[in-house]
Amino acid sequence: MQVVLETKNLLKNYGSTEALKNINIQLEENRIYGLLGRNGAGKTTFLNLISGSIFQDEGDIQFYGNQLKRGETPKSLCYVKEKNLFFGGAKVIDLLEYAAPYYENWDWDFANKLLKLFELDPNKKFRKLSRGMESLVGITIGLASRAPITAFDEPVLGLDPLMREKFYNILVEDFAEHPRTIFMSTHLIDEVSKIVEKIYIMESGSIKLSDDMENIKNKSYFISGKNTEVESFLQDKNMIHRETHGSIAIAAIFDTLTIEEKEKAAAMELTVDNMPLQKFFSYYAIGGDGNE
Numbered sequence: 001m002q003v004v005l006e007t008k009n010l011l012k013n014y015g016s017t018e019a020l021k022n023i024n025i026q027l028e029e030n031r032i033y034g035l036l037g038r039n040g041a042g043k044t045t046f047l048n049l050i051s052g053s054i055f056q057d058e059g060d061i062q063f064y065g066n067q068l069k070r071g072e073t074p075k076s077l078c079y080v081k082e083k084n085l086f087f088g089g090a091k092v093i094d095l096l097e098y099a100a101p102y103y104e105n106w107d108w109d110f111a112n113k114l115l116k117l118f119e120l121d122p123n124k125k126f127r128k129l130s131r132g133m134e135s136l137v138g139i140t141i142g143l144a145s146r147a148p149i150t151a152f153d154e155p156v157l158g159l160d161p162l163m164r165e166k167f168y169n170i171l172v173e174d175f176a177e178h179p180r181t182i183f184m185s186t187h188l189i190d191e192v193s194k195i196v197e198k199i200y201i202m203e204s205g206s207i208k209l210s211d212d213m214e215n216i217k218n219k220s221y222f223i224s225g226k227n228t229e230v231e232s233f234l235q236d237k238n239m240i241h242r243e244t245h246g247s248i249a250i251a252a253i254f255d256t257l258t259i260e261e262k263e264k265a266a267a268m269e270l271t272v273d274n275m276p277l278q279k280f281f282s283y284y285a286i287g288g289d290g291n292e
């Protein structure tokens with residue numbers, strides 16, 4: 001598989017804030033990636049760097065093996081920012097007309113179809129749009145660009161569940177017909193788990209985990225039962241969360257469980273359940289109570 005984007009030891013400071021510490025990421029062609037992390041983890045900084053919007057203090061960014069130089073905008077990338085404050089007075093259609101010439105594969109038929117599907121009035125002023133509608137304009141540009149690499153920063157911000165579902169469905173359908181690399185920052189791991197093949201989890205400016213979604217699904221378990229039994233069963237397992245309720249314990253693990261181990265758990269009267277991915281993300285990246 002061809003590597004379309006690679007970063008090597010990327011480092012960015014804002015004064016004394018170490019926004020990115022040593023980021024090594026490799027994106028291959030025609031795959032969909034998720035970038036997860038809590039607020040302030042460094043996701044937007046990373047996306048701003050690869051799009052040439054800001055410049056790194058150290059490290060390299062390469063598109064198709066060619067180094068991105070200072071001040072250069074990568075031609076193969078469409079970057080949809082979380083918020084665009086510069087175009088308040090422009091109409092929706094003006095924004096599309098402004099964006100279109102930048103992208104070789106831009107598809108106007110598809111762009112117009114998306115406006116209809118997302119119920120966006122092309123003549124409405126950007127400043128008069130709701131937060132969700134702003135996101136939909138960004139999504140329309142990102143999808144209609146058909147850029148070889150499309151990076152979305154929190155694309156579904158402000159969208160209701162139905163619109164989010166619509167976006168994911170359209171993305172998957174269009175990706176099947178026009179494969180390309182999609183890189184999407186999000187907080188909603190459960191929602192994207194069906195479409196994203198690989199995820200990166202960022203924490204405090206570093207990549208804490210990079211793994212295929214399938215592996216994560218296959219390694220995320222809840223083990224519950226008698227406190228002493230849970231403790232003995234989990235001795236050599238990677239436990240990421242634990243709660244006790246009287247004599248009962250519930251532990252969350254991120255580790256493989258063989259068939260024999262699952263049988264052993266059953267013999268010890270322990271219950272093994274798959275863990276919802278949002279819980280995994282909360283426990284693994286946040287160390288919280290899974291409510292994010």
Ligand SMILES: Nc1ncnc2c1ncn2[C@@H]1O[C@H](COP(=O)(O)OP(=O)(O)OP(=O)(O)O)[C@@H](O)[C@H]1O
Pocket residue numbers: 014017018019037038039040041042043044045046
């Ligand atoms: N222009 C800036 N000046 C100073 N500090 C900044 C600037 N931009 C970001 N930071 C800091 O860099 C760190 C990373 O911020 P960044 O916006 O990249 O995080 P994020 O993961 O995108 O967060 P969120 O999910 O809230 O959008 C934070 O500590 C933030 O306060």
